[in-house]
Every structure is written in structure tokens, then in C-alpha cells.
Amino acid sequence: MFSPWVSHPWTFIQSPSRGFSSSLDQLLPAPHRAEISASEHMDLGIVAENEKVQLQDGNDGMYQLGDSQEGMGKLASSKTDFPARVLFSEEEKLKISKDLVDLQIETNKMKEQYETENFELKNMILALESRVRELELCSEKVTGERDSLRERLRALESARKELAQEYIILKSNYLALGKELDQEVRRNEELTQELLNLAKGRNTLPGTESTHLPAMAHQSSAELERVRGKPEDVVASGHERQELERNLLGNQDHIKVELEKLKKTHDWQQKLEERVLGLGKELQEAKGAIGDTQRRLVEQSAVLLTSQSQLQEVEAENSRLQLRLKELNEEYRSRLARYIRDVANYMDSKSNHVTGHSKAPADHAAMKHFVDNMLKDIRASYKSREEQLARAARGYKKRMKDLVKKHENLLIAYGLQREQIRSLGSSAVDCGPAELHFSISDPELLTNTTRELNRLREEKAKLEMQLQELQKKRLKEASAFPLPPEQQLDEEGWAEVRKQLREFTHNTQEDLEQERSQLLTRAVVAEEQVLELQEYVDQHLARYKQEILRLRNAEGSEGPRVLSARAAAAPPLPRARTVSHDP
Incomplete structure (x- = not known):
């Protein structure tokens, strides 16, 4: 039974039959040619089928050869692209490390900004608290003065009322005395008129004068005595009236002076009340500002707590990874040392057994290169461990500097608090x-x-x-x-001078401490930046040098470059390179 390719055998086998018969004529001897020509027509189908199978096998072999050649070409191209890919990966690593360093610098800048803002807010809070205390003391002082002025005003009002009542009584007495004086004046006029009448009657009646003379003389003398006493009484009452008027006028002047004083005190009290209202408004504004700053501080403290928790987690993870890296480095170094020891033993045993000298130098050179790579890896592992310990030491030193800085800030705040307590002048409070x-x-x-x-x-x-x-x-x-009063006054003056000196010292010390803290902050940040930049330059300069050497070696050599001890010990890679160059 024939396949679909052999459904028409004569169309497919015509040309191959000629080639096949000619090849048989050339290859076989003459006796067999007749037999083959006789049986040629009989076995034509079998021969065609065998030839078809052979052609299919040849085609399959050619296809396999083409696939192997294509694979070898791909392998060669991939091996030529390998240094470029390694270079690209190294560039990516360098970019990532640079981004990481930039991120660390930005983080340090944010930390510096946060510390400066926190310090400024703390100073602002301290200033506002001191201002609030001053306002409270001033308000208490103003309240006491206002109460004393009210008491004094009440006393002056009561004195004014008493003086007004006395004035009314004296005025009524004055009016009554004036009426009595008018009556006495009228009576004196009447008496003078009577005396004139009597004198006229005496001149006209001399006879009757002799008879009535004793009685009239006695009566006139009594009347004269009474009339003489009346002016004295009137003069005395006039003196009393003048004294009363002077007293009243003096009391009126005193009352006017007291009223002026009361008006001034009232105006001053109104000004004080207005000032108290203004201070109250300022106090409310200060409390609002303190509330805002406290809210900002709460938000920043929450952010700080989250950042600290994240930092602690990262530090724990970093310490765990560093411990793991240390263990892996130790294991790697021990394995490399064991490999070197095994290689040394192997080379010693091989040098004792091998007698040929042609292959020994090449083996020794390859083994020396292999051992040098191992030693280089060991040195690199030790160097990485040293860098890790140096980074840990720098981090510890940085933390210690931060702690010293915080301790200095606490000491400054403690000193300011002691000065404030001492400025109050209270002996009952201990300054510490x-x-x-x-x-x-x-x-x-x-x-x-x-x-x-x-x-x-x-x-x-x-x-x-x-x-x-x-x-x-x-x-x-x-x-x-x-002490005498003069010396007590001198003591009060000296106390005031000491208080002013203490305030001046306190303000000067506060300004100097603020300037010193700012300079310390700037110096610490500058030192951190210099250390980070120096570390970055040292690390990446060494890596750049290694990368340049590696690229030069990769460009100058056609053979494989051993990157590590494991890569050098792996045999498939050089065999793959030799196979790739065979075609």
C-alpha cells in the first residue's frame, strides 16, 4: 500500500530511475548488471519507497543541523551581549545607589528642618508662656489697684457727703446768725434813735431832768452797757462767721482737690480697664496661637511617633539583615578557605604523581588564577564587613551626638527654669x-x-x-x-539693681544659648552631610575603578572572565564558549 506521495508512481519515479540505473551501472560489475536490468522493472516500487525514506532521513538531518547552527548563533550572540547586560545591570545598581543616597540626604534635610521648626516652636511656646504669666501678674496687680481705688473712692464719697452735711449745717447757722445780726442792728438803730430823743427831751425839759435824773441815768447807763455789749457780740459773731467762711472755703478747696484726684484716678482706672481688656484680647490671641502650635505639635508628634516606629522597624530589619549577612560572609569565607586548602592539597598530590612537564605550567597558571580570585573574594568579604562595622560605628557616633545635643537643650531649659524661679524671689520654692x-x-x-x-x-x-x-x-x-530706714531704702535699691542685672543676664544667656543651639544644629548637619558625601565618594569611586578595570579586561580579552570563585569553578560556561566557536 503506497502513501499519498506515491499515488502515481510513474510520475515520481521516472527521473530517479534513470539516476539510479546509471549509478548502478557505474558501481556494480558487469555480470550483475544484466540481472539488475532484468529485475529492474520488478523491484521498481520497492526501490522508490526506499529512496523516499532515505530522502526524508536526509531532510531531517539537514533540519536538525540548521537548528543546531541557529542555536549556536543565538548562544554566541547572547555571550557577546553578556558584558553589555552586565554593564547595564551595574549602571542600574549605581543609579539605584545614587537615588538611595539622594533620598538619605533629603531625609536628613527633612530631619534638620523638623528639628529647627520644633526648636522654634518650643521657644515660641516658652515666650508665650512667659508673656501669659506676665499678663496674669499684671492683671492681678491691676485688679488689686482697682479694688484699692474703689475703696478709696468710697471713703472719699463718704467724706464728701459728711463735708456736704457740715456745710449745710454751717450755712444754716450762718443764715441764722445773719438774721440775728440784722435784728441787733435794727435794735441798735432804735436805741440810738431813743438816745437822740432822750437827749432832745433833756435839753427841752431841764426841770424834769433833775427829778428823773437818777432813774434815767441808771436806765441809760444800763442801756449803754447793753448797747456796748451788742457790738462786741456782733464783732465776735462776725469773727466766727469769717472763721467759718474760711473753714468752708478751705474745705471747698480740699474737696475740689480731692475731686480732681478722684477724676484722675477714675480716668486712670478707665485706662487700666481698657488696658486690661486689650491684654485680655492679646491673651486670647496668644491662647489661640498656643492652641494652634499645640495642635501642630500634636500632629508633628504623631508623625514623629509613626516615623520613630517605622525607623525602629527598619533598624530591626537592618540589624537582622546585617546579622544574616555576617553569617553568610563567615560561611562564605570558611568555604573559600576550605576550597583553597583542598586546592593546595590537590596541587601538592598532583605535583607528586604527575611526571610530564608540558602540561604542568598551564595547570599551575589556571590554578593560580583560580586561587587569586578566591583570595580576592575573601578580601572583598572582609572589606565589606569592615565597611559595615564602620557604618555602624558612624551611626552610633551620630546617635551619641544627637543625645548630647538633646542633653544640652534640656540643660538650657533647666537653667532657664531655675533663673525664672529665682527671679520670683520666693524662698519657699527650691530651685533644684x-x-x-x-x-x-x-x-x-x-x-x-x-x-x-x-x-x-x-x-x-x-x-x-x-x-x-x-x-x-x-x-x-x-x-x-x-537696719535704719535709709539703709533699708538702699537695700531696696540694691535689690532692684540685682533684679535688673539678673534679667539682663537671663536675656543675654537666652540669646547666646539660642545662637549656640542654632550653630550646633548647623554644624552637626554639615558634619553629617560631609560624612555621607565622603562615604558616597569612597564607595562609588572604588566601584567605578573596579567597573573600569572589568570593562577594560572584558574588551581586551576574548576568553571568559571569572567574576567569582563559584563562576570560576563552574565548567559548563567555557565548554559552551568553545562549542559556540566550532562552526
Whole structure:
């Protein structure tokens, strides 16, 4: 039974039959040619089928050969593209490392900005709190003055009412005395008129004068005495009236002066009330600003807490990865050392057994290259471990600097609080120990600035002790011998001078501490940036040098380049390269 290719055998076999018969004529001897020509027509179908099978086998072999050649071409192209791909991956790694360094620098900048903003907000809060305390003290003082002025105003009102009542009584007495004076004047006029009439009658009646003379003389003398006494009474009442008028006028002047004083105090009280209202508004605004700053601080503290938790997680993960890397490096170094030991033993045993000298130098060179690569990997692992430990040491040093900085800020705040407590002048409140008691004594953590500050704090503590001893001694002397008023006034003046000096010292110290903290922050940030940039330059400069050497070796050599000990020990790669160059 024939296949579809042989459905018409004569159309397919005509040309091959000629070639086949000619080939048989050339290959076979003459006796067999007749037999083959006789049986040619009989076995034509079998021969055609065999030839077809042979042709199909040849086609399959050609196809397989083409596939193998195509695979070899792809392998050669992939091996030629391998350095380019490695270079591209190294460039990607360098880009990623550069982005990571940029991200770290940006993170440090954000940390610096956050620290400066936090410090400014804390200073603002302290200033606002001090302003609030001043406003509260001022409001209490104004309230006390207002109450005292109200009491004084009530006393002046009561005195004014009493003076008005006395004035009314004196006015009524004055009017009554005026009426009595008018009556006495009228009576004096009547008496003078009677005396004139009597004198006229005496001149006209001399006879009757002699008879009535004693009685009239006695009556006239009594009347004259009474009339003489009346002017004296009138003069005395006039003097009393003048004295009363003077007293009333003096009281009126005093009342006017007191009223002017009351008006001035009232105006001053109104101004104080307006000032209190303004201070209250400022206090409300300050409280609002404090609320805003507190909300911002709460938000920033929440962000800080999340960042700290994330940082702790990252640090834990980093420490775990570093520990894992350390274990892998140790295992890798131990394996490399064992491989080197095995290679040395193998080479020693081989040098004892092998007698030929033609192949030995090549084996020794290859083995030397292999061992050099292993030693290079060991040195690289040690160098990576050293870099890891150096980074950990720098991180520890940075954390210690941050802690020292925070400790300095706390000492500054503690010193300001002690100065505020001492400025109040209250002996019942304890200011606490001196700042020197909490200062750092480790010489490795101290800088020149901190040493100078510690020296100044020590001198300040000594001066405070001397001042306390002098105050105690002065109190004992004052209790034993009371001071005169002039010396007490001098003491008050000296206390005011000391208070002003303390305020000046406090303000100057606060300004200097703020400037010092800003300079310390800038110096720490600059040191961190310099260290990071130096580390970045050192790492990537070494990597760039290695990359340049590797690329030069890859361009200059046609053979494979051993990248590591495992790659050098793997035999399939060089065999694949030799096979790829066979066609």
C-alpha cells in the first residue's frame, strides 16, 4: 500500500530511475548488471519507497543541523551581549545607589528642618508662656489697684457727703446768725434813735431832768452797757462767721482737690480697664496661637511617633539583615578557605604523581588564577564587613551626638527654669541642684564648647554658693541689728539693681544659648552631610575603578572572565564558549 506521495508512481519515479540505473551501472560489475536490468522493472516500487525514506532521513538531518547552527548563533550572540547586560545591570545598581543616597540626604534635610521648626516652636511656646504669666501678674496687680481705688473712692464719697452735711449745717447757722445780726442792728438803730430823743427831751425839759435824773441815768447807763455789749457780740459773731467762711472755703478747696484726684484716678482706672481688656484680647490671641502650635505639635508628634516606629522597624530589619549577612560572609569565607586548602592539597598530590612537564605550567597558571580570585573574594568579604562595622560605628557616633545635643537643650531649659524661679524671689520654692550636677563628664563626648560651658557652670555654681552664704550671713546680721530706714531704702535699691542685672543676664544667656543651639544644629548637619558625601565618594569611586578595570579586561580579552570563585569553578560556561566557536 503506497502513501499519498506515491499515488502515481510513474510520475515520481521516472527521473530517479534513470539516476539510479546509471549509478548502478557505474558501481556494480558487469555480470550483475544484466540481472539488475532484468529485475529492474520488478523491484521498481520497492526501490522508490526506499529512496523516499532515505530522502526524508536526509531532510531531517539537514533540519536538525540548521537548528543546531541557529542555536549556536543565538548562544554566541547572547555571550557577546553578556558584558553589555552586565554593564547595564551595574549602571542600574549605581543609579539605584545614587537615588538611595539622594533620598538619605533629603531625609536628613527633612530631619534638620523638623528639628529647627520644633526648636522654634518650643521657644515660641516658652515666650508665650512667659508673656501669659506676665499678663496674669499684671492683671492681678491691676485688679488689686482697682479694688484699692474703689475703696478709696468710697471713703472719699463718704467724706464728701459728711463735708456736704457740715456745710449745710454751717450755712444754716450762718443764715441764722445773719438774721440775728440784722435784728441787733435794727435794735441798735432804735436805741440810738431813743438816745437822740432822750437827749432832745433833756435839753427841752431841764426841770424834769433833775427829778428823773437818777432813774434815767441808771436806765441809760444800763442801756449803754447793753448797747456796748451788742457790738462786741456782733464783732465776735462776725469773727466766727469769717472763721467759718474760711473753714468752708478751705474745705471747698480740699474737696475740689480731692475731686480732681478722684477724676484722675477714675480716668486712670478707665485706662487700666481698657488696658486690661486689650491684654485680655492679646491673651486670647496668644491662647489661640498656643492652641494652634499645640495642635501642630500634636500632629508633628504623631508623625514623629509613626516615623520613630517605622525607623525602629527598619533598624530591626537592618540589624537582622546585617546579622544574616555576617553569617553568610563567615560561611562564605570558611568555604573559600576550605576550597583553597583542598586546592593546595590537590596541587601538592598532583605535583607528586604527575611526571610530564608540558602540561604542568598551564595547570599551575589556571590554578593560580583560580586561587587569586578566591583570595580576592575573601578580601572583598572582609572589606565589606569592615565597611559595615564602620557604618555602624558612624551611626552610633551620630546617635551619641544627637543625645548630647538633646542633653544640652534640656540643660538650657533647666537653667532657664531655675533663673525664672529665682527671679520670683520666693524662698519657699527650691530651685533644684545646679546645672553642673547634670552635665556630661565623659571626655569622649565632650567638645571644646561643652568643656567651656561646664567650666562656666562650675564657676556659676561656686558664685551661687557664695551668694547663698552671704545672704544667710546678711539675714543673721539683720535679725541681730535692725537696719535704719535709709539703709533699708538702699537695700531696696540694691535689690532692684540685682533684679535688673539678673534679667539682663537671663536675656543675654537666652540669646547666646539660642545662637549656640542654632550653630550646633548647623554644624552637626554639615558634619553629617560631609560624612555621607565622603562615604558616597569612597564607595562609588572604588566601584567605578573596579567597573573600569572589568570593562577594560572584558574588551581586551576574548576568553571568559571569572567574576567569582563559584563562576570560576563552574565548567559548563567555557565548554559552551568553545562549542559556540566550532562552526
